[in-house]
Amino acid sequence: MGKLAFMSESSVSKSVPERRKLSAGPLSTGDKWFFRTTSIAANFAFVLVAFILVFLFIQALPALTSQGLPFVYGTEWNNQKDPIVMQIGPMIWGSLLIGAIGVIFATPLAVSLAYLIVFMLPSRLAKVATTLVDLLAALPSVIIGLWGLFVFSPVAAEWATILNKYLGWIPIFQVKSADNGFGGSPFIAGWIVAIMIVPIITSITREVFSQLDRDLINGALALGGSKFSTFRRVIFPTSAGAVVGGILLGLGRALGETVAIYYVLQITFNINWAQILEPNGGAVASMILSKFGEATQDEVSGLIAAGLVLFILTLGINFIASIIVNRAQPWRKN
Amino acid sequence: MNSLTKASTLSSENISVWFGQRQVLSDVNLVFPANKVTALIGPSGCGKSTFIRTLNRMHELIPGAGLAGSVFLDGEDIYGEDFDAVSVRIKIGMVFQKPNPFPTMTIRDNILSGLRLSGRKIENGDEVAETSLRRASIWNEVKDRLNDQAISLSGGQQQRLCIARSLAMNPQVLLMDEPCSALDPGSTRRIEETIKELSSSMTIVIVTHNMQQAQRVSDQTAFFLADDNTPGGVVEFGSTEQIFNGPIDQRTNDYVNGHFG
Numbered sequence: 001m002g003k004l005a006f007m008s009e010s011s012v013s014k015s016v017p018e019r020r021k022l023s024a025g026p027l028s029t030g031d032k033w034f035f036r037t038t039s040i041a042a043n044f045a046f047v048l049v050a051f052i053l054v055f056l057f058i059q060a061l062p063a064l065t066s067q068g069l070p071f072v073y074g075t076e077w078n079n080q081k082d083p084i085v086m087q088i089g090p091m092i093w094g095s096l097l098i099g100a101i102g103v104i105f106a107t108p109l110a111v112s113l114a115y116l117i118v119f120m121l122p123s124r125l126a127k128v129a130t131t132l133v134d135l136l137a138a139l140p141s142v143i144i145g146l147w148g149l150f151v152f153s154p155v156a157a158e159w160a161t162i163l164n165k166y167l168g169w170i171p172i173f174q175v176k177s178a179d180n181g182f183g184g185s186p187f188i189a190g191w192i193v194a195i196m197i198v199p200i201i202t203s204i205t206r207e208v209f210s211q212l213d214r215d216l217i218n219g220a221l222a223l224g225g226s227k228f229s230t231f232r233r234v235i236f237p238t239s240a241g242a243v244v245g246g247i248l249l250g251l252g253r254a255l256g257e258t259v260a261i262y263y264v265l266q267i268t269f270n271i272n273w274a275q276i277l278e279p280n281g282g283a284v285a286s287m288i289l290s291k292f293g294e295a296t297q298d299e300v301s302g303l304i305a306a307g308l309v310l311f312i313l314t315l316g317i318n319f320i321a322s323i324i325v326n327r328a329q330p331w332r333k334n
Numbered sequence: 335m336n337s338l339t340k341a342s343t344l345s346s347e348n349i350s351v352w353f354g355q356r357q358v359l360s361d362v363n364l365v366f367p368a369n370k371v372t373a374l375i376g377p378s379g380c381g382k383s384t385f386i387r388t389l390n391r392m393h394e395l396i397p398g399a400g401l402a403g404s405v406f407l408d409g410e411d412i413y414g415e416d417f418d419a420v421s422v423r424i425k426i427g428m429v430f431q432k433p434n435p436f437p438t439m440t441i442r443d444n445i446l447s448g449l450r451l452s453g454r455k456i457e458n459g460d461e462v463a464e465t466s467l468r469r470a471s472i473w474n475e476v477k478d479r480l481n482d483q484a485i486s487l488s489g490g491q492q493q494r495l496c497i498a499r500s501l502a503m504n505p506q507v508l509l510m511d512e513p514c515s516a517l518d519p520g521s522t523r524r525i526e527e528t529i530k531e532l533s534s535s536m537t538i539v540i541v542t543h544n545m546q547q548a549q550r551v552s553d554q555t556a557f558f559l560a561d562d563n564t565p566g567g568v569v570e571f572g573s574t575e576q577i578f579n580g581p582i583d584q585r586t587n588d589y590v591n592g593h594f595g
Binding site for chain 1: 390392395397420421423424427428430432434436437438439447448450451452453496499500503
């Protein structure tokens with residue numbers, strides 16, 4: 001009996017062994033300081049974003065309470081009325097429309113460019129091309145805006161005239177009157193934005209392409225794939241999630257773009273749903289820029305509220321981007 | 335099985351290979367008779383993998399690659415005017431060192447991927463998938479999960495899937511570049527069994543670092559060697575029996591008995 005009792009006791013103590021305390025924390029004083037500085041930096045970024053949000057919210061509150069929900073969907077801005085009317089529906093829609101046009105123009109360009117750089121150019125030329133594209137990203141947007149106004153707009157207006165003439169039967173290429181000219185349209189602003197986001201999408205796509213397992217590409221070619229079928233069936237599907245992430249990052253920049261759009265776009269408070277050649281458009285950031293100089297006290301609050309809306313919109317898009325990127329590559333989890 | 339293409343005889347004549355200015359292979363003359371399994375053995379860096387890539391024109395994809403000599407498929411030069419690289423690769427399939435199933439595709443789509451990539455019409459996809467998977471002896475393991483992602487399979491299964499993927503193209507020759515080097519012994523054994531079964535319907539060339547494997551699966555063996563700073567080449571070529579049990583060249587004898595490499 002005594003022996004049995006002893007055995008059962010020992011087996012109990014064996015089944016629940018005492019756990020030792022494990023520490024994955026800093027190992028040395030140097031480690032501790034490294035940990036502290038990095039966590040301060042990380043928290044600083046977070047605190048900064050929170051402060052900006054709080055600032056925007058406090059400053060925007062008077063306008064938001066006086067305007068109510070129509071602030072985001074209404075189509076009138078009048079500082080002569082009493083009480084003042086401030087509604088930014090056309091600006092929000094305009095930002096999204098221009099962003100979408102920009103992405104539609106920029107994506108094929110950027111993906112082709114990335115393919116060219118990674119798979120076709122000899123390495124020295126590829127480096128030159130990469131530098132050139134990255135330089136495009138370094139151009140200040142005011143320069144692009146001025147170039148857009150004086151050089152690009154007249155050219156793009158020609159393209160728009162041709163589009164309207166031959167494809168005018170498609171609703172998005174219709175205009176109320178060709179006499180208004182084809183300048184100042186979301187089409188032109190979309191092109192300007194496209195030029196500005198091509199570098200971001202190219203650089204992300206280039207990175208993904210160059211990290212692709214060469215064995216996958218060789219596997220496809222060894223099965224009798226052509227360069228194009230290999231791109232379509234293997235390279236692109238395998239990279240698509242990350243490319244979409246790059247596109248949405250580009251869209252984030254497009255939505256925030258201010259000066260360049262300000263120069264080339266005819267901003268009005270009439271909502272332009274999709275007639276992209278009409279000299280009538282909107283963009284939240286550019287509208288803020290155009291009004292800020294002469295804004296009354298009440299208007300300033302309205303403009304800051306517009307900024308808050310833009311901020312939330314961009315956050316939302318980045319959030320959706322991260323979901324799409326994760327969902328688009330279920331196989332990555334393995 | 336009647337619809338399968340017949341195995342072909344493949345041969346290389348005076349194959350030399352360069353990468354840029356550096357010559358890595360010199361004057362390789364080998365014959366791979368129909369329905370035979372040929373093992374290419376030799377220490378790392380002797381040019382076996384480079385050589386096997388010249389046999390289906392994968393070699394020319396490497397920037398700066400150069401080639402002299404000819405490769406004949408049933409007497410026709412695959413580098414000649416009657417062939418383009420794509421039709422060569424359809425006739426001469428390849429299995430790589432590391433399993434490389436397409437990660438965005440299901441098991442079934444991986445099998446049919448060659449047909450799609452080469453722009454062929456897929457008529458009886460299910461039948462092609464089943465036949466190919468059966469020939470690679472993986473059908474029983476995957477028949478209930480053909481629509482699962484290919485990378486949900488184990489490494490050994492993935493490699494057999496890649497073999498099945500090549501088989502779906504009905505190749506006359508199958509090239510295998512160290513197909514078992516990333517696999518456990520059990521998976522290796524199954525692939526070796528598959529190789530033996532496949533040799534009844536095609537010609538097989540296999541690069542391997544595993545002496546026992548070469549002895550188990552091959553009918554004939556070529557021993558490659560590159561001396562310091564000289565291009566690699568074939569030291570000895572003959573029946574597997576002869577290469578392992580009575581090699582003529584001392585270097586072959588040293589290598590197959592594990593004295594170097």
